[in-house]
Amino acid sequence: MKSITLNREQQQAVNFGNFDKSTNFVSSPLLIIAGAGTGKTNTLAHRAAHLLLNKVDPERILLMTFSRRAATELSDRTKKIVIETQKNNGKPVANFNLSWMGTFHSIANRLLRRYGQTMGIDPNFTIIDRNDSADFIDVLRHELRLTSRDKRFPKKSTCLNIYSRCVNSQLKISEVLKQDFPWCEEWENELTSLFKLYSQKKLEQLSLDYDDLLLYLFYMVDEPEIAKLVRQNFDHVLVDEYQDTNLLQAGILARLFPDGNGLTVVGDDAQSIYSFRSAEIENILNFPHQFSPAAKVISLKINYRSTQPILDLANELLSQSKIGYDKKLVSHQIKKHTSTRDKPKIVTVEDDVQQAKYIVETVLSERENGIDLKQQAVLFRSGHHSDRLEVELMRHDIPFVKYGGLKFLEASHVKDLLSIIKWIDNPKHQISAFRVLKLLPGIGPNIAKKAIDFLQLNEHQFKCLRGFSVPTAANEYWFNLVSILIESQSQQAKWPSEMEFVNNFYRPLLEEIYDDAYVRTGDLEQLTNIAQQYHSREKFISELTLEPPIASGDLNSEAHKDEDFLILSTIHSAKGQEWRNVFILNVADGNFPNEYATESPKGIEEERRLLNVAITRAKQSLHLIQPLKYWVPEQPKYGSKHVYGAKSRFLTNSVYQRLESCFYPKNQQHVAESEPKYKQIANIQSKIQQMW
DNA sequence: CACCCAAACTTTTTT
DNA sequence: AGTTTGGGTG
Numbered sequence A: 001m002k003s004i005t006l007n008r009e010q011q012q013a014v015n016f017g018n019f020d021k022s023t024n025f026v027s028s029p030l031l032i033i034a035g036a037g038t039g040k041t042n043t044l045a046h047r048a049a050h051l052l053l054n055k056v057d058p059e060r061i062l063l064m065t066f067s068r069r070a071a072t073e074l075s076d077r078t079k080k081i082v083i084e085t086q087k088n089n090g091k092p093v094a095n096f097n098l099s100w101m102g103t104f105h106s107i108a109n110r111l112l113r114r115y116g117q118t119m120g121i122d123p124n125f126t127i128i129d130r131n132d133s134a135d136f137i138d139v140l141r142h143e144l145r146l147t148s149r150d151k152r153f154p155k156k157s158t159c160l161n162i163y164s165r166c167v168n169s170q171l172k173i174s175e176v177l178k179q180d181f182p183w184c185e186e187w188e189n190e191l192t193s194l195f196k197l198y199s200q201k202k203l204e205q206l207s208l209d210y211d212d213l214l215l216y217l218f219y220m221v222d223e224p225e226i227a228k229l230v231r232q233n234f235d236h237v238l239v240d241e242y243q244d245t246n247l248l249q250a251g252i253l254a255r256l257f258p259d260g261n262g263l264t265v266v267g268d269d270a271q272s273i274y275s276f277r278s279a280e281i282e283n284i285l286n287f288p289h290q291f292s293p294a295a296k297v298i299s300l301k302i303n304y305r306s307t308q309p310i311l312d313l314a315n316e317l318l319s320q321s322k323i324g325y326d327k328k329l330v331s332h333q334i335k336k337h338t339s340t341r342d343k344p345k346i347v348t349v350e351d352d353v354q355q356a357k358y359i360v361e362t363v364l365s366e367r368e369n370g371i372d373l374k375q376q377a378v379l380f381r382s383g384h385h386s387d388r389l390e391v392e393l394m395r396h397d398i399p400f401v402k403y404g405g406l407k408f409l410e411a412s413h414v415k416d417l418l419s420i421i422k423w424i425d426n427p428k429h430q431i432s433a434f435r436v437l438k439l440l441p442g443i444g445p446n447i448a449k450k451a452i453d454f455l456q457l458n459e460h461q462f463k464c465l466r467g468f469s470v471p472t473a474a475n476e477y478w479f480n481l482v483s484i485l486i487e488s489q490s491q492q493a494k495w496p497s498e499m500e501f502v503n504n505f506y507r508p509l510l511e512e513i514y515d516d517a518y519v520r521t522g523d524l525e526q527l528t529n530i531a532q533q534y535h536s537r538e539k540f541i542s543e544l545t546l547e548p549p550i551a552s553g554d555l556n557s558e559a560h561k562d563e564d565f566l567i568l569s570t571i572h573s574a575k576g577q578e579w580r581n582v583f584i585l586n587v588a589d590g591n592f593p594n595e596y597a598t599e600s601p602k603g604i605e606e607e608r609r610l611l612n613v614a615i616t617r618a619k620q621s622l623h624l625i626q627p628l629k630y631w632v633p634e635q636p637k638y639g640s641k642h643v644y645g646a647k648s649r650f651l652t653n654s655v656y657q658r659l660e661s662c663f664y665p666k667n668q669q670h671v672a673e674s675e676p677k678y679k680q681i682a683n684i685q686s687k688i689q690q691m692w
Numbered sequence B: 001c002a003c004c005c006a007a008a009c010t011t012t013t014t015t
Numbered sequence C: 001a002g003t004t005t006g007g008g009t010g
Helices: A008-015 A040-053 A068-088 A104-119 A130-143 A156-169 A173-180 A182-204 A210-222 A224-231 A247-256 A281-290 A308-319 A352-368 A383-395 A412-425 A430-439 A445-457 A462-467 A472-490 A497-513 A517-532 A537-546 A601-615 A684-690
Strands: A030-034 A061-065 A101-103 A126-128 A207-209 A236-239 A263-267 A296-300 A345-349 A376-380 A400-403 A566-570 A579-584 A618-627 A629-631 A642-644 A660-663
Touching: A008 A040, A008 A296, A030 A040, A030 A281, A040 A061, A040 A068, A040 A236, A040 A263, A061 A068, A061 A104, A068 A101, A101 A104, A104 A210, A104 A224, A104 A247, A104 A537, A126 A130, A126 A537, A130 A156, A130 A182, A130 A207, A130 A430, A156 A173, A156 A182, A156 A210, A156 A247, A173 A182, A182 A207, A207 A210, A210 A224, A210 A247, A224 A247, A236 A247, A247 A281, A263 A281, A308 A601, A308 A618, A345 A352, A352 A376, A352 A383, A352 A579, A352 A618, A376 A383, A383 A400, A383 A566, A412 A430, A412 A472, A412 A497, A412 A517, A412 A537, A430 A445, A445 A462, A462 A472, A472 A497, A497 A517, A517 A537, A579 A601, A601 A618
Parallel strands: A030 A263, A030 A296, A061 A101, A061 A236, A126 A207, A236 A263, A345 A618, A345 A660, A376 A566, A376 A579, A400 A566, A579 A618
Antiparallel strands: A629 A642
């Protein structure tokens, strides 16, 4: 295939492969190293299209991406290319579907439901999200009496994080604790028994957490016979963001494609930012050796996104690293003449309030210049960094959408309603049952537990609950709830009308529990609307768990399509995206690098890559903001919550030379001193005390 | 046994 | 500021 939109290396990557004797298109293992903005998605889409145009069956291509958004984008582009090429060649345009496309977790979900029986896995399992898992662990840790000790046991989310690391890194718990959770080392034995119970109970309750999806699939394809069975479905696999895969994911691929034939992976070692999820940068670095000598490596270095001054900054930042990235990105844009205006800015401000003001002011003046809010994004290290800014934006009536902040599914009323649905879907799912039961007035943890045990004793037939008595306060709710449960269990395929019954049941409870019930009703309506889009209850739950709506505006994205809004996003959530103007908040030591990551050189390197990812999102204009003072929400023991941040260690002199230094407000380097000061004349304390 | 309140403690990023 | 734990009351 020829296309003028591709450069030489891209073209090479697209066309890599041959026809064998039987005219099947085959390809040996291929690694595409694609630096930021080098047209990775375009190349992948063209490669997929190339396969299709060479008669590879679309059903037999496996596309693994990092997010749903990436998956749809890739598939849309692929289709477009295929259709246009067919038109140009005067061929009839065939309709097709790339059905095996999604995240590792969603692909694992499908494969486990289809082939799980070979491992004794009931295909009707429920996927539990992070919150459910944490609640699960919470219950078990009480059961094991791990609370009420003289020293506090790690909290549920920490326990889950440790568990997750163990599974995904395939390391022993002692190793994980030593490396990443040294403050929990003393609890090793307790944690071990907790995790043992956790995995056992999950199996009993037909519940798989995110890690299980990968783990179970790994064990499944570890059986050569089953691997062969699964392998028969696919001729080609394209894996995106390979630098962020972990050992389990790489292991799955290695077992499905032992010789690497048909395997194409794409990634950028300089953008590996998910080690907390046990991503192994070694996966991408070792790929050529793993499949030596057959493996081919192609590097894309021409950047189509950013101006050269922005790339100069990124290149300089990476060149400071001890790991030798081979990543001198070169801009495709022909530079007319470089002036200081093109240079990325480092803006020094007094504190987060000034930081927010600077953003508001700049964003608005840019909009005056005809740059939509949508073309501008504010990026930050952690979710709460935008708190101040959000207040400021609301005050100025500037619409925004935040990615990576508080999620829709984390709102307790949404969790309540979903729990009912999940319990109906899987009567063995005790975490949902527990949550639902505790909603009813007069029912607390103990009665809830008894009811659940009672249900288990009666083989999870909801109708047995008629014979379970509850406190009078709960009577009416109890009767209605049990009616719904029995109804759903007896008849099938009532989705999504079932959602209505559940809604009607929950509404009065909502009003009883929350003061702001009215506001929350809106969310429940949205949830009901989403439910309409799925044709089964199981699909609805699975999809919602695997791809939760990530931004506040995500749910009614159609409605928001015409509107203009500013993007706020964590850097992790900004992966793969680009904007004309980019602002990076809190570029100070403690955030870049994050204070918890500075223990190990590896950690610091990842922080550097994180800053690199943030920088390379910008097309034309980039502002790093450096507050002298910033807010530290935790640890009040240090007294003042304002901390004077040190200059980021990444901003060395040579990096600084790539930046233009500014101050905000202009010409006021010492804001604190400019505020008027008055002498104390009276004492408020004595006045107050005199009142009594 | 459920519910409310106060005190102690808290490790970023997410499929 | 949010979570966890323990104590007191009805």
